[in-house]
Amino acid sequence: ETGVTQTPRHLVMGMTNKKSLKCEQHLGHNAMYWYKQSAKKPLELMFVYSLEERVENNSVPSRFSPECPNSSHLFLHLHTLQPEDSALYLCASSQGVPAGATDTQYFGPGTRLTVL
């Protein structure tokens, strides 16, 4: 079984729609992350959760709203997005607390989002 799963794998939405991306990790990790990967740009960290509390928010527009109900699940709620938000959204998890020297992040397959 894949350690980190994401649904849906592909999503097309209009600018007025509301949708949610789901991430689930089966690795017993304490930390979860959302990254955005746009064409021609490096991966950008969006949100970090540790023990279900948000510990980092990299100036992400409020039209992206994360939710971490428990250490295994992470959501990204989307509303009134713009076409430039079209990207691959990747979820990752890591051991986190207690964080060892090799706190490696393991990624899911991503959700390919297209905003029309």
Place this chain on the structure above:
Amino acid sequence: AQKITQTQPGMFVQEKEAVTLDCTYDTSDPSYGLFWYKQPSSGEMIFLIYQGSYDQQNATEGRYSLNFQKARKSANLVISASQLGDSAMYFCAMREPYSGGGADGLTFGKGTHLIIQP
């Protein structure tokens, strides 16, 4: 300023040859971690290898090794005996300690598109 620099946008390598993918980084923190990930066309980021800033020896993991030159702030990935399945994007990433609680995001480079030719 870029924290992770990968200067090779694309590389073509003959199958079975060794390949070196370049990565330089910029940090003033003495404690950091360096990672390499592989991203096939399917999109998933696959962890390959890790090097800690205090590690005395270069990391190795199967056909992957990391040529860590701390004074030069470089962390090049070496793939020995390349295979057709190695064709993918390769990303170098760095984790710096965060003063908050328990988890640190990664800073990624722009990646190198590696193509292995038969």
